[in-house]
Amino acid sequence: MHGSPGDWFERIPVNSVVVLPSYTEGFGNVLVEATALGFPVVAYSGALGVADAVIHGVTGLLVDIDRVETWGASVLKASTIQPPYLSEWLLGFSIDESTDALERVLIHFNRGEDA
Numbered sequence: 001m002h003g004s005p006g007d008w009f010e011r012i013p014v015n016s017v018v019v020l021p022s023y024t025e026g027f028g029n030v031l032v033e034a035t036a037l038g039f040p041v042v043a044y045s046g047a048l049g050v051a052d053a054v055i056h057g058v059t060g061l062l063v064d065i066d067r068v069e070t071w072g073a074s075v076l077k078a079s080t081i082q083p084p085y086l087s088e089w090l091l092g093f094s095i096d097e098s099t100d101a102l103e104r105v106l107i108h109f110n111r112g113e114d115a
Helices: 029-036 048-052 068-078 087-091 095-110
Strands: 018-020 041-044 060-063
Touching: 018 029, 029 041, 029 060, 029 087, 041 068, 060 068
Parallel strands: 018 041, 041 060
Antiparallel strands: none
C-alpha cells in the first residue's frame, strides 16, 4: 500500500509483516499501529525515529543493510515473530504521554538547563 490509508489495518491480510523501507522517517506511526494490532514490522534502522517505534526482535526487526536479500530475509524472519501486546510500552505513544513528554522538554530547556 502506498501513501497513508487510514484504514490500512482493515485491508491487511492475517499473518502479514508491515515493512517500512523509508530512508527518512520522522517517527513511523504505522509501526506502532502494527504492533498494537499484533503485526510484526521491518524497518530501516537509519531512519531516525523508527528505532523508537520498534523493539528489535520483539515487535519486529530493524535492518541496517541496503540489500534486497537482507530485506527479504528480514521479512521472512519477522514473519515468525508474534509481537506480545505491550500495553505499558504502547501507552508511551498516546497523545497524553506525548504531550506530557514534550512539555517536560520545553520546561527543561526554557529554564536554560543542559540536555
